[in-house]
Amino acid sequence: MIQLSTINQQTVQQGETIELAAVVETALCVGAGGSSGSLADKPILKNSQGQLVIPASQVKGRLRHECEKLVRSLQWPVCKSPVATTMCPQRLGQSDTDFDLPSYRLREPIGQTHRDREPGYQPQTHCLICQLFGNPALPARLQFSDLVCTEPEENIPEVLRPGVSINRRRRTAEESKLYFLETSPANASLRFEGSIQLLPPWLLTEGEPIPFAKALILAGLQHIHALGGGKSTGLGWLHWQFPTADATDALEIPDSVWQWLGNAPKKSSTEPSTGTQTVGEDA
Numbered sequence: 001m002i003q004l005s006t007i008n009q010q011t012v013q014q015g016e017t018i019e020l021a022a023v024v025e026t027a028l029c030v031g032a033g034g035s036s037g038s039l040a041d042k043p044i045l046k047n048s049q050g051q052l053v054i055p056a057s058q059v060k061g062r063l064r065h066e067c068e069k070l071v072r073s074l075q076w077p078v079c080k081s082p083v084a085t086t087m088c089p090q091r092l093g094q095s096d097t098d099f100d101l102p103s104y105r106l107r108e109p110i111g112q113t114h115r116d117r118e119p120g121y122q123p124q125t126h127c128l129i130c131q132l133f134g135n136p137a138l139p140a141r142l143q144f145s146d147l148v149c150t151e152p153e154e155n156i157p158e159v160l161r162p163g164v165s166i167n168r169r170r171r172t173a174e175e176s177k178l179y180f181l182e183t184s185p186a187n188a189s190l191r192f193e194g195s196i197q198l199l200p201p202w203l204l205t206e207g208e209p210i211p212f213a214k215a216l217i218l219a220g221l222q223h224i225h226a227l228g229g230g231k232s233t234g235l236g237w238l239h240w241q242f243p244t245a246d247a248t249d250a251l252e253i254p255d256s257v258w259q260w261l262g263n264a265p266k267k268s269s270t271e272p273s274t275g276t277q278t279v280g281e282d283a
């Protein structure tokens, strides 16, 4: 059971930062089509100081995808990204009733409007994923930095991997389709460091917000085993480290939060497609 008294203490949180490091065991290929200064057709991405980077957008995209899968498997209603019309709060084709949960009803930002004081006002509902990663109507609570390689540029030899395009129908190599991928060296255990900044939670129309963000982020990261291109050919395999975790216990997640995540509210109505119509009691 959720102990409300313990949860309330956790919610008085300001913005905080999760420091993280990806240790890439195999060669990494995070290419950028327009990069210059390399002989490769798909060169590796570097920042202006010449350091190898894994872009923030890629980490964010992968983490959102993994968190969506997790939350959906725990039976929480989740909207369908990345198309705006099927995401919160529009959710074309999905039942609004399913999403009308106390933890989804967000209060209007203070100082922006006073619509929530008007009679008949319906608060916008946003799923757990949108509350973290945002959507066209709601800013993201998570800010990702690029993951930057800690190894100095001069210590990293440029590695070109030849490849050929395969014609799937004829199952032969295509003529004149030899290409070169630039990757980081294999077995170098390159370390890429960055951070995820966590802004304070959205306020709910009633009750205190549950501090579920860190639990989801950490669980989602554990499902990202590889980044970049060529994952099926063994490129970009990695594991995560949390540099500040041991010292401060900053990543300690209270049991009550895991329990809350694992106890998604039961649906009040059945799907119309099941044939047997059951009308939900309350909306």
Ligand SMILES: [Zn+2]
Residues within 6 Å of the ligand: 078, 079, 080, 087, 088, 126, 127, 128, 129, 130, 131, 135
């Ligand atoms: Zn959503």
